[in-house]
Amino acid sequence: MKPIASLFLVALFAAGPALSDPIEGLWRTAPDDHGDVGYIRVASCGNTYCGVLERAENQQGEAIQPDTLGRKIVWNLKPSKSGEYEGRIYAPDRDKEYMSRLELSGNRISVNGCVLGGMICRNGGHWSRVQ
DSSP states (O other), rough: OOOHHHHHHHHHHHHHHHHSOOOOOOOOOOOOOOOEEEEEEEETTTTTTEEEEEEEEEEEEEEEETTTTTTOOOOOOOEEEEEEEEEEETTTTTTEEEEEEEETTTEEEEEEETTTTEEEEEEEEEEEEEE
């Protein structure tokens, strides 16, 4: 009986990473209006996904300490169809929140956000996977 239980536990732990959603991980944002980039850690937040600003760099690649470190940048992300997620996004460079649509393709996310019922939209560029 012990070998079967051990085999079950090994299979369960080996399957763990395979069960994570492809959007989970550390993502490097596109440069903002000031040329700064952020590193967003996306993880499960209950039955949705959210992403927190883990670190930031200026145009020269030097670490900076913006007020938004530790803040949720994306939240309430839900898969809408294969490879797409919808939720909310905060743009620190403009201090605005948007309805967001993220399109995942391999190790890249295309980010878009809209306000006023989709009448005014902003292309947030592409994020690339770091981890």
